[in-house]
Amino acid sequence: MYANVLIPLAIPGSYHYSIPQDLEEKIKVGMRVAVPLGSKRFYTAVVIRIDQLPPEGVKEIKPILFVVDEVPLVSSDDIAFWTWIAKYYLCTEGEVLRTALPSALLPESHTEVIANPEYEASEPLPCADLNILDLIIKRGKESLSIAEIQKSIGRPALPSFLRLVKSGAIQLKEELNIRTKGKHEQTVALxxxxxxxxxxxxxxxxxxxxxxxQQKLLQKLIALLDSQDIFPHGEIPLRLLCGNNANEATTLRALIRKGILIRKERLRKLTKTVGSVFPTSPLNPKEKIILPEGVSVHYQESIKRKEFFLEQQISQTYAEGKQVLLLSPESQYPPSADSLTERLCLRYGDRCQLYSSRQTTSQRITLFQQLAQQDIPVVVIGNRSALFLPMKRLGLIIIDEEQEYAYKQQLLAPRYHARDAAIMLGQLKGAKVLITSETPSAETLYNMSIGKWKNLLQGEEQPRPRPIDIETVNMKTLYRQRRLQSDETISPQLETAVKSILEKGRRVVLIQNRRGYGMYVKCKKCNNSLCCPRCSVSLTYHKQSEKLCCHYCGYEQLLPYICPSCGNPNREELQPYGFGTERVAEEIKKLFPQAQILRIDSDIAKSKKRLETLLNQIETGNVNIIVGTQMMAALPIWHDIDLIGVINLDSILAFPDFRADEKAYQLLYQLAIRSSFGVKEGNTRMILQTNDPQNPFIEALSLGDYRLFIEEQLQERQACQFPPFTRLTTVVIRALDRSVVSNVARQFATIINRNLPHELITDIHTPDIERIDRYYIRQIILRRPTFMNSNAERQAIIAAYNELSISVPDSKKCKIHFDVDAI
Incomplete structure (x- = not known):
């Protein structure tokens, strides 16, 4: 028998390995296995198919080393989902596997081994094997990696290693093995x-x-086994049997000594108990909607009504014995006391689990393995990576705040969009898909208008225009009239408004979509900016750490004492320009020294504890002014907010992106709606500081008619043939040499022009930031009409890539990837 496996590497296709006879009954599709690759390394792979015959044309097939799992970690539906992701987003299945499973579930070599102290040889070992075994035994309890073994003996060690593992003479100690176990618990059984x-x-x-x-404790165990329908062969967690009762723990030890009970260990399971049961919502009968099959959209501007509706749908699905997956951008931040996440956790107890970057590696692994081994109803709240959890009875997928661009993975393959991938997952698993938002994306509203996705709210139930109290401040005039100095960014109008709000005991939020202190540092003598040595961008000055940082590649350096361009030794003449959140917070503190001011941006959010402390401080009311970036929109900070000040509207609108106005409207409109729910009288006031007060965007925002705004955006996009009327795929070519990347981009454009209609392909584009992390970048954008079959475009791209690899030697010096449905 032969196993077809996926290896978590960016290599096309899958690999075949022979299944040793003693493993034939154990290996199943979806299990992890350890397989050798090359002469020095082996990887943890996932079995995707089992064949009776070897593949044709293959002379030598290596054997599987060992089986990692006792039960399949993923199902055939999960594997089909990976295959679709790889095909649609033009990447390898190995890259999808690397994203789908937590990295700690896919340990690689540097594999470490130790000698098995209980090993007894049943037959003499070959001399080469004995030499390696002696080397390992001499290390005692210290592990030894395969690389170290091969260096010591001066030849490949894998054949001997495989034989020693098979014989039981040595034990594997993967560096990550400890982390692959997840949370285990002590259990007690008869x-x-x-x-x-x-x-x-x-x-x-x-x-x-x-x-x-002892009699009472034994009867208690039997009752617990019976209550969970697992009498007499089941196990009960030690924490449920004895809790923290020291007397019962002593009694238990006596029963174990007598051989009446036995102690075991297992992966911690999701229990059958749930949290407090309470009414989900005050929805009236008209609002109690039964979701249809397929994709539905709940477009509701009232956050509370939206959350009540979600609770109702989750409760209904859970009552049917099915599982719910709730994707939410808020899952990566600490929940507030009255948040939807907190209410769901209280309601469903152990049956409500979180899966995002906020959870530890151990917690994520534990949940992954629990879901693989159990199919009980559960509610999982997570970020985009939660799509890959092995949920066997998935009944409902919710994509909350679907317009958020965090749902699109952009830095690494697969560059998938969680909303679109969720729709395919729903089809594969027979689950309903619910899309919710206060400000749906243009694509979603378009799909609703053509009937592709069902709109759940009709007629009077649909959101109505919500005018926003907006005041614009012409910053260009203030600077020209010298009413504001070049190193100041808080206008007199904004200062007066803040003072008025603080006197009422209310709060102010100031938005500045740039972190750091100064956007760049320039020498007054030579007029040159300090730039990143690895990117074509200026370094951002962070005053708190006295560092210059690149926000693209992560490069850091201390602020120099001498100008690197002209050698000017006067450090005072290296001046920061522009305004980041640090600088805005510093200026507002000078204006209002008695106010409690907090800054929230991604620099702060890096520390989970620090962010939780700040959010607790906001929740307890010990804050007057909050300064931050757009990430604040997803945080629970909108109580008692009477004023929103946008420090630089132009910087939000200035991105070279056809969606820039849409993104800005969604951000500012959501801030206005969320803060208005806590306002005692009228709406939250918004002050926009801008150099262009006549910008039509401002008037559109003040009307508060989001649907009308998007309809106008769709008209413009249709005229210019932008999504949703076309689908964009960006070909990104990177190389360390500028001439190489330019040549390869030209060659690729020539080849792809032979395979696709010329009007669908843009000219070669050099991005505004040409060089990132030492690599020069060129882009080619493919624009596919929605009526054109995606397979035709996909085949043309793959054919062009293959031809380029063969005919253009410089292509081997480039890194090429494809961003399908680029945003």
Whole structure:
């Protein structure tokens, strides 16, 4: 028998390995196995198919080393989902596997081994194997990696290594093995003899009449087993049987010594108990909607009504014995006391689990393995990576705040969009898909208008225009009239408004979509900016750490004492320009020294503890002014907000992106709606500082008619043939040499022009930031009409890539990837 496996590497296709005879009954599709690759390394792979015959044309097939799992970690539906992701987003299945499973579930070599102290040889070992075994034994309890073994003996060690593993002479100690176990727990079960014979068990209970504490604990165990329908062969967690009761723990040890009970260990399971049961919502009968099959959209501007509706749908699905997956951008931040996440956790207890970057590696692994081994109803709240959890009874997928661009993975393959991938996952698993938002994306509203996705709210139920109280401040005029100095960014109008709000005991939020202190540092003598040595961007000055940082590649350096361009030794003449959140917070503190001011941006959010402390401080009311970037929109900070100040509207609108106005409207409109729910009278006031107060965007925002705004955006996009009327795929070519990347981009454009209609292909584009992390970048954008089959475009791209690899030698010096449905 032969196993077809996926290896978590960016290599096309899958690999075949022979299944040793003693493993034929153990290996199943979806299990992890350890396989050798090359002469020095091996990887943890996932079995995607089992064949009776070897693949044609292959002379030598290596054997599987060992099986990692006792039960499949993923299902055939999960594997089909990976295949679709790889095909649609033009990447390898190995890259999808690397994203789908937590990295700690896919340990690689540097594999480490130790000698098995209980090994007894049944037959003489070959000399080469003995030499390696002696080397390992001499290290004692210290592990030894394969690389170290091969260096010591001066030849490949894998054949001997495989034989020693198979014989049991050595034990594997993967560097990540400890992390792959997940959270385990101590359990208690009846001794096998008592579990097999109920009469013997009853007799044993009677014999304990002189040890009433032991008799009572044994009866308690039997009752717990019976209540969970696992009597007599099941296991009960030690924490449920004894809790923190030291007396019961002592009694348990006595029963174990007598051979009546046995102690075991297992992966911690999701229990059948749930949290407090309480009414989900005050929805009236008209609002109690039964979701249709397929994709539905709930477009509702009232956050509370939206959340009540979600609770109702989750409760209904859970009651049907199915699982719910709730994707939410808020899952990566600490939940507030009255948040939807917190209410769901209280309602469903252990059956509500979180899966995002906020959870530890151990927590994520534990949940992954629990879902693989159990199919009980559960609610999972997570970020985009939660799509890959092995949920066997998935009944409902919710994509909350679907317009958020965090749903699109952009830095690494697969560059998938969680909303679109969720729709395919729903089809594969027979689950309903619910899209929710206060400000749906243009694509979603378009799909609703053509009937592709069902709009759940009709007529009077649909959101109505919500005018926003907006005041614009012409910053260009203030600077020209010298009413504001070049190193100031808080206008007199904004200062007056902040003062008025603080006197009322209310709060102010100031948005500046740039982190750091100064956007760049320039020498007054030579007029040159300090730039990143690896990117074509200026370094951002962070005053708190006295560092210059690149926000693209992560490069850091201390602020120099001498100008690197002209050698000017006067450090005072290296001046920061522009305004980041640090600088805005510093300026507002000078204006209002008595106010409690907090800054929230991604620099702060890097520390989970620090962010939780700040959010607790906001929740307790000990904050007057909050300064931050757009990430604040997803945080629970919108109580008692009476004023929103946008420090630089132009920087939000200035991105070279056809969606820039849409993104800005969604951000500012959501801030206005969320803060208005806590306002005692009228709406939250918004002050926009801008150099262009006549910008039509401002008037559109003040009307508060989001649907009308998007309809106008769609008209413009249709005229210019932008999504959703076309689909964009960006070919990104990177190389360390500018001439190489330019040449390869030209060659690729020539080849792809032969395979696709010329009007669908843009000219070669050099991005505004030409060089990132030492690599020069060129882009070619393919624009596919929605009526054109995606397979035709996909085949043309793959054919062009293959031809380029063969005919253009410089292509081997480039890194090429494809961003399908680029945003």
């Amino acid at each position: 001794a096998d003899s008592l579990a097999e014979d109920e009469m013997l068990l009853m007799k044993q209970i009677d014999l304990l009449h002189r040890a009433p504490k």
